[in-house]
Amino acid sequence: MRVLLVHPSPLLYSELYLRLEPLGLERVAAAVRAAGHEVRLLDLQVFPQDEYLRELADWQPRAVGFSLNYLANVPEVIDLAKATRRRRPDTFVFVGGHSASFIAEELLAHGAGAIDCVVRGEGEVIAPRVLEAIGDRGLERLPGVVTERGAGPSPTLLDDLDLHPPARDLSRRRHRYFLGVLDPCASAELTRGCPWDCSFCSAWTFYGRSYRKSSPEAAAEDLARIREPNVFLVDDVAFIHAEDGFAIGKELERRKIRKRYYLETRCDVLLKNQDVFAYWRQLGLFYMFLGVEALDAEALKLHRKRVSTDANMEALEVARRLGLAVAINIIADPGWDEARFAAVRDWALTVPEIVHLTVATPYPGTETWLTEPRELTSHDYRLFDVQHAVLPTRLPLRQFYQQLLQTQAVLNRKHLGWGALRRYGVPLVRALARGQTNYLRMLWKFSSIYNVERQYADHAKPVTYSLRPRRLVTGKPTAAQLFVHQPASARKATAAAP
Ligand code: B12
Ligand code: SF4
Numbered sequence: 001m002r003v004l005l006v007h008p009s010p011l012l013y014s015e016l017y018l019r020l021e022p023l024g025l026e027r028v029a030a031a032v033r034a035a036g037h038e039v040r041l042l043d044l045q046v047f048p049q050d051e052y053l054r055e056l057a058d059w060q061p062r063a064v065g066f067s068l069n070y071l072a073n074v075p076e077v078i079d080l081a082k083a084t085r086r087r088r089p090d091t092f093v094f095v096g097g098h099s100a101s102f103i104a105e106e107l108l109a110h111g112a113g114a115i116d117c118v119v120r121g122e123g124e125v126i127a128p129r130v131l132e133a134i135g136d137r138g139l140e141r142l143p144g145v146v147t148e149r150g151a152g153p154s155p156t157l158l159d160d161l162d163l164h165p166p167a168r169d170l171s172r173r174r175h176r177y178f179l180g181v182l183d184p185c186a187s188a189e190l191t192r193g194c195p196w197d198c199s200f201c202s203a204w205t206f207y208g209r210s211y212r213k214s215s216p217e218a219a220a221e222d223l224a225r226i227r228e229p230n231v232f233l234v235d236d237v238a239f240i241h242a243e244d245g246f247a248i249g250k251e252l253e254r255r256k257i258r259k260r261y262y263l264e265t266r267c268d269v270l271l272k273n274q275d276v277f278a279y280w281r282q283l284g285l286f287y288m289f290l291g292v293e294a295l296d297a298e299a300l301k302l303h304r305k306r307v308s309t310d311a312n313m314e315a316l317e318v319a320r321r322l323g324l325a326v327a328i329n330i331i332a333d334p335g336w337d338e339a340r341f342a343a344v345r346d347w348a349l350t351v352p353e354i355v356h357l358t359v360a361t362p363y364p365g366t367e368t369w370l371t372e373p374r375e376l377t378s379h380d381y382r383l384f385d386v387q388h389a390v391l392p393t394r395l396p397l398r399q400f401y402q403q404l405l406q407t408q409a410v411l412n413r414k415h416l417g418w419g420a421l422r423r424y425g426v427p428l429v430r431a432l433a434r435g436q437t438n439y440l441r442m443l444w445k446f447s448s449i450y451n452v453e454r455q456y457a458d459h460a461k462p463v464t465y466s467l468r469p470r471r472l473v474t475g476k477p478t479a480a481q482l483f484v485h486q487p488a489s490a491r492k493a494t495a496a497a498p
Contacts, residue, residue, distance in 0.1 A: 003062065069097040100120070208486050
């Protein structure tokens with residue numbers, strides 16, 4: 001059957017720093033294609049919405065699957081599902097992805113009949129089975145599937161990450177994907193999941209704290225297939241086990257695969273496994289994101305980062321010694337006052353790293369969603385993008401945004417505009433020589449995108465779809481409340497149950 005897979009439009013982030021290929025959807029596409037279906041992929045980050053309606057009318061897919069990794073995209077996906085139902089009532093509409101997995105029932109309710117099912121968890125195993133079950137009353141008995149009639153058992157993990165390498169051939173306009181000066185940039189996955197349990201993050205709750213890896217051969221084969229010279233390694237925490245990083249690296253060396261890489265890791269992992277990062281530096285590692293999150297011990301404890309401020313600072317030193325470009329994130333709490341912002345600003349000016357700020361946000365799927373006692377000030381999905389405050393701010397809201405943006409502006413001064421030309425002149429010239437202008441075009445866009453009035457005005461927009469109010473839990477949340485994929489211990493207990 002004809003299956004159209006759709007990724008929604010870009011949000012605030014992607015307007016400036018990066019735009020990345022929809023890797024999860026490409027993996028689902030590979031699995032669906034392997035099951036014998038004709039598949040097309042449409043990424044609305046690089047195509048206008050009209051293109052979707054045109055493709056729906058001209059190609060007439062039997063099924064449309066939307067990827068919903070980000071809450072801020074919920075209204076768009078619901079509206080597209082409704083438009084699909086109006087235009088082609090018999091088209092089967094399903095929705096999957098990270099955020100969709102945590103809010104399946106409320107998506108169906110907003111869809112008011114326009115969404116046939118929500119697929120929770122990883123899509124590779126289940127998507128072909130969903131398509132097979134179209135029109136079948138047993139649809140909702142499939143693992144991870146939720147319909148208006150009921151829900152199946154918890155989703156099954158893909159046991160072999162080597163299966164279904166991303167169908168990159170299906171993504172069009174690939175030259176539009178970039179990550180800062182890495183322009184153009186592809187994405188790849190070497191490992192999946194995270195064994196830590198930070199309270200603000202939903203990576204561990206989605207994957208049930210599991211951690212899986214590709215074989216060195218499959219990882220190298222996937223990287224060999226990539227035509228772009230730059231690659232974003234999307235692993236939640238890169239090189240947790242040094243030996244795996246070395247094994248993949250050796251395979252890349254053997255096959256003479258040379259790219260420039262960006263990856264994300266934890267400070268304690270960098271400290272423990274310095275040698276593997278140094279080795280990857282030789283293989284082309286160029287740019288790294290370190291999850292610092294806070295500059296004081298109290299906040300680190302609150303985020304359950306399980307790392308000390310000293311270790312964080314030491315890791316920055318190590319990254320500098322390795323000669324890597326480093327970006328770090330600090331979580332700004334809505335309770336911050338001017339002095340607190342000023343302290344971060346002062347610090348950001350003294351370090352060479354790209355210091356980025358996000359706003360503490362209780363997301364469905366995170367532990368803080370269940371435990372953060374402060375009342376939400378908004379239930380507008382579009383504001384849940386960690387760039388808006390959805391908890392009460394100590395400063396008046398407009399002033400909070402002024403402080404936030406003034407602090408973000410340090411990044412602008414150091415790493416965008418003329419500062420970037422000084423720093424990244426050589427890679428920039430290389431990108432231009434290839435006809436790539438994504439990065440160049442965003443260098444002077446900072447103030448039109450990060451704009452106090454724009455952020456503030458977003459709060460006054462009429463809201464069509466609202467997040468369901470949360471129910472706080474007292475004490476420690478249970479596995480059932482937290483996880484999409486149940487952790488191994490819970491799975492074993494269920495299997496053993498009479
Ligand atoms: C790359 C990435 C991005 C890219 C976006 C790339 C893109 N075009 O999708 C960028 C950098 C822009 C980004 C931004 C943000 N991200 Co992000 N991002 C990731 C990251 C690192 C990798 C995503 C990925 O490719 N994963 C690998 C693929 C294979 O998995 P997947 O996409 O989840 O797809 C699987 C399933 O979800 C499912 N699936 C997906 N689509 C579909 C569709 C159908 C029909 C079906 C059936 C199944 C299905 O099947 C796939 C295969 O198993 C993840 C962490 C992670 N490891 O997943 C965080 C992550 C998804 N991001 C997260 C967050 C918080 C954000 C930000 C809000 C802030 C931030 N600081 O990162 C912003 C918000 C952006 C926004 N739009 O509002 C959170 C989750 C957010 C949430 N709960 O909603 C994650 C989990 C990181 C984390 N540790 O908390 N992100
Ligand atoms: S923030 Fe990083 S280390 Fe913490 S749980 Fe999420 S992915 Fe793991």
